[in-house]
Amino acid sequence: MSATSADAPPPPAPPAAARPAAPPRSRRRGVELSLTVAAVLVSVYGYAEVGLATRGAVPGDAAGYGAGLALLAVLAHLAVRARAPYADPLLLPIAVLLNGFGLVLIYRLDLEPSLGPRAAPTQLVWSTLGITLFVLVVLALDDHRVLARYSYVGVTAALALMAAPIFFPAVNGAKIWIRFAGFSIQPGEFAKVLLAVFFAAYLSANRAALAYTGRQVFGLRRLQLPTGRVLGPVLAIWLLSVGLLVLERDLGTSLLFFGLFVVLLYVATGRTGWVAVGLLLSAAGAVAVSSLEPHVHSRVEDWLHPFASIDAGLGPGQLAQSLFAFGNGAVLGTGLGQGHPELIGFATKSDFILATPGEELGLAGLCALLALYALLVARGMQAGLALRDPFGRLLAVGLATILALQVFVITGGVTDLIPLTGMAMPFLAQGGSSVVTNWIIVALLIRVSDSARRPPPEPPEDTP
Amino acid sequence: MIRCIRRCAVLGLVLLLALAVNAVRVMVVDAGKSAHDPANRRIAIARYQHPRGGILAGGRTVTGSQDTGSQLAYARTYRDGPLYAPVTGFASQTYGTSLLEGTEDGLLSGTSSRLASVPLWNEITRNRQRPGDVHTTIDPAAQKAAYEGLAGRRGAVAALDPATGRILALVSSPSYDPGLLSGTGPAVTAQWQRLNDDPAQPMLDRAIRQTYPPGSAFKVVTAAAALESGAVTDLLAPTDSPDPYRLPGTTWSLTNEGRGCADASVYDAFRVSCNTVFAKLGADVGQSAMARQAEAFGFNDTRLRIPPGVAKSNFDTAMSPDQVALSSIGQFDTTATPLQMAMVAAAVGNGGELMTPYLVDRVTNHGGAVVARTGPVRMHRAVSEDTAEQLQQLMEAVVSDGTGTNAAIPGAVVGGKTGTAQHGVGNKGTPYAWFISYAKPPGASRAAVAVAVVVEDAEAARADISGGGSAAPIARDVMRSVLAAPPHPYGPRGGAG
Numbered sequence: 001m002s003a004t005s006a007d008a009p010p011p012p013a014p015p016a017a018a019r020p021a022a023p024p025r026s027r028r029r030g031v032e033l034s035l036t037v038a039a040v041l042v043s044v045y046g047y048a049e050v051g052l053a054t055r056g057a058v059p060g061d062a063a064g065y066g067a068g069l070a071l072l073a074v075l076a077h078l079a080v081r082a083r084a085p086y087a088d089p090l091l092l093p094i095a096v097l098l099n100g101f102g103l104v105l106i107y108r109l110d111l112e113p114s115l116g117p118r119a120a121p122t123q124l125v126w127s128t129l130g131i132t133l134f135v136l137v138v139l140a141l142d143d144h145r146v147l148a149r150y151s152y153v154g155v156t157a158a159l160a161l162m163a164a165p166i167f168f169p170a171v172n173g174a175k176i177w178i179r180f181a182g183f184s185i186q187p188g189e190f191a192k193v194l195l196a197v198f199f200a201a202y203l204s205a206n207r208a209a210l211a212y213t214g215r216q217v218f219g220l221r222r223l224q225l226p227t228g229r230v231l232g233p234v235l236a237i238w239l240l241s242v243g244l245l246v247l248e249r250d251l252g253t254s255l256l257f258f259g260l261f262v263v264l265l266y267v268a269t270g271r272t273g274w275v276a277v278g279l280l281l282s283a284a285g286a287v288a289v290s291s292l293e294p295h296v297h298s299r300v301e302d303w304l305h306p307f308a309s310i311d312a313g314l315g316p317g318q319l320a321q322s323l324f325a326f327g328n329g330a331v332l333g334t335g336l337g338q339g340h341p342e343l344i345g346f347a348t349k350s351d352f353i354l355a356t357p358g359e360e361l362g363l364a365g366l367c368a369l370l371a372l373y374a375l376l377v378a379r380g381m382q383a384g385l386a387l388r389d390p391f392g393r394l395l396a397v398g399l400a401t402i403l404a405l406q407v408f409v410i411t412g413g414v415t416d417l418i419p420l421t422g423m424a425m426p427f428l429a430q431g432g433s434s435v436v437t438n439w440i441i442v443a444l445l446i447r448v449s450d451s452a453r454r455p456p457p458e459p460p461e462d463t464p
Numbered sequence: 465m466i467r468c469i470r471r472c473a474v475l476g477l478v479l480l481l482a483l484a485v486n487a488v489r490v491m492v493v494d495a496g497k498s499a500h501d502p503a504n505r506r507i508a509i510a511r512y513q514h515p516r517g518g519i520l521a522g523g524r525t526v527t528g529s530q531d532t533g534s535q536l537a538y539a540r541t542y543r544d545g546p547l548y549a550p551v552t553g554f555a556s557q558t559y560g561t562s563l564l565e566g567t568e569d570g571l572l573s574g575t576s577s578r579l580a581s582v583p584l585w586n587e588i589t590r591n592r593q594r595p596g597d598v599h600t601t602i603d604p605a606a607q608k609a610a611y612e613g614l615a616g617r618r619g620a621v622a623a624l625d626p627a628t629g630r631i632l633a634l635v636s637s638p639s640y641d642p643g644l645l646s647g648t649g650p651a652v653t654a655q656w657q658r659l660n661d662d663p664a665q666p667m668l669d670r671a672i673r674q675t676y677p678p679g680s681a682f683k684v685v686t687a688a689a690a691l692e693s694g695a696v697t698d699l700l701a702p703t704d705s706p707d708p709y710r711l712p713g714t715t716w717s718l719t720n721e722g723r724g725c726a727d728a729s730v731y732d733a734f735r736v737s738c739n740t741v742f743a744k745l746g747a748d749v750g751q752s753a754m755a756r757q758a759e760a761f762g763f764n765d766t767r768l769r770i771p772p773g774v775a776k777s778n779f780d781t782a783m784s785p786d787q788v789a790l791s792s793i794g795q796f797d798t799t800a801t802p803l804q805m806a807m808v809a810a811a812v813g814n815g816g817e818l819m820t821p822y823l824v825d826r827v828t829n830h831g832g833a834v835v836a837r838t839g840p841v842r843m844h845r846a847v848s849e850d851t852a853e854q855l856q857q858l859m860e861a862v863v864s865d866g867t868g869t870n871a872a873i874p875g876a877v878v879g880g881k882t883g884t885a886q887h888g889v890g891n892k893g894t895p896y897a898w899f900i901s902y903a904k905p906p907g908a909s910r911a912a913v914a915v916a917v918v919v920e921d922a923e924a925a926r927a928d929i930s931g932g933g934s935a936a937p938i939a940r941d942v943m944r945s946v947l948a949a950p951p952h953p954y955g956p957r958g959g960a961g
Binding site for chain 1: 465466467468469470472473476477479480482483484486487488490491492494495496497498499501503504505506509
């Protein structure tokens, strides 16, 4: 400390060979398991709470419900542990929590006789089917890249599925249902995943051509149009699907497909111009549809003047009732089972299901729900960032976008931020096809996140 | 690609923030607005989710709540509904509230912040308080005596404790059962329609919301003005008044029903109710002194709340001398509620001190702790002690040896004044029979009860020179029932429970 001064030699660098081997990357399966158990407990607590608030007693089947949900969740966890050990540990618990809470909500709404027949048992059957499919996908799908091979088969199936409801009678003005043997299926829901796979596969295969060939529009490089041969098939399929949906008056899903297409095109090509074109097209489409379709026009009117029917002496409309419900919830909510979602009437269990947690759990509960969805979306995007293959990236982003757009469109719709468009809140809303589809989406996200987080294979170590 | 995915994620974040900000707008900023939107049925549902607080008379609740099993769970029930309707009013899920049900609604429905032990915390949690009870000043025995005395005839009774202003009885007849309006549905609508179409106006609270020409009962006020202004110094001295009396500035002559009114003394004129003497007295005292005296008794006051609002009793402030003369015998534009005339009698019986009338003794929270209490509040000194004493002589003479002998109660000192008010075009309507009075318990110097009775369709009244025939017996029964009860302590009653 005295003699050694400026000219003291620097401390010797540690020898490269002595660097300790990187610890084995944590797989975080334990975290996933404990969070999943917590998600089941929260759902069972909610179930008991509804019973306590409305009947003064814990529902008799709370234990059975909890055991069933726990069994399904643990099976799903075991499947992930076995076949996707590096998967993001948050995806499964969030899905279990959202699905479990959705069941609680529907059970709670079933207590209001004015809202129609009971829906929770059916929803439970569909949830079971959804989790079973989740397990099957996780077990059967080794590598997400396999999907790219079947993208054309998938998209053909998607179009067929979407076309099918045309031959079935309309329900509440929309021809989006297939009914048989007492079940009703919304094939457009399944088509979402198939279309996302197709878009991801096609765009990843052709992204170079999309990005660098073709004519420039107005001499702008950012608006370079790809050649018809490259853009043609994807544009055709997209137009076909949106056209079908317009025919069936399923505006929510057509909006979703449009947004999905624009986002994936942007991510694949990196051209901001596509976003501009997309926004312009959607604006034009929105104006055209809202002026041509009286149904849509009234939705826009409702959005701008949600309380107009009250002033006209006709009593509150559905959107006004929804806003009343949210207002009644305020910051902390009335408590599960203690609101009045029955006042919203028709579609309380489906499009308007968010009004119930809004009223009964308040702003706090609503923000918690939105945070769960945001986490799900963010983890999907993160997987997209970490993946190395373009197909996987686009698939992850596409799946996350499907979730994000649905959540935004529904939440924005029922809270009067944007015009209302009928869509199912992922995992919460009543609807079998939707629950099943969302479980498949989560399964695919598990698969891509597993690839994204899997450490690269260790190079063979030199042993002297 | 990485950059684009990042941007997509940022866009997602922006959308999430938009949702959150909008949620704050809907659920916090605009929440109050939607909570008060009458189209929001939650208000009504929350309101009727729990039984409503009680309204009590004499320590017993006269109201109840019944679970109807419908969305608006609890409907109001009433015990002796028609008897207490002029006090309670109605609380209807269809038509809102009236009278005490209306003015004390926050307390009865549990929304009043007065019920919260920690008001600020209550604002945050928005917990509904358990409703409180309203203890009225009504004396059930007096109420019943008044109601039975009217026996379904059109009319009203108001009774006061002169020393405190406590309202002991408030009766309107014919009455209705407010329970018929409690719920929802066609039965309630039909009842509402029927009650509103009924020409007898059963929902009108005649005791405080209807004014009548007070007729000769107003002569108490005229006598008070004459004494206070010095126009009369000796009750027994003959007044210089002709019979008939030609109204000043007109050719119309006023006559009397009885005889012996020419130059009669104030004492005799009051006893037999001479119109000529008091019309002339009023004209002599003059417009402004008359109005001042009437106002000292509570006339022309639009602000009186007991807490339900009381209709304004009128004494015009700009009149010609002939109009003043007519007003001084309770005709022309002079009108009064029964409560107002009870206040006149009460002020006289209380040595000239007028106490503010009140109907709510105290309100308690669910646990029985007193949330608020009404105490005696002096309103005005209506007349001096001397004048009050002279007025008492006059009123007591009416009962002992005048038109009001029907009101006499053995053992008690009773003062009164009859009135028969002509009304209708050319006085064609059935006259209103009035009787206002006070009663002192044996040995007491101040009155313990003051009553005003008005009977609209007094059959015998036209022939009768006064309300002594039909109204005085009702007043007597009410006073007797109050005197029979143990005297009421003016301080807190029954502790906090």
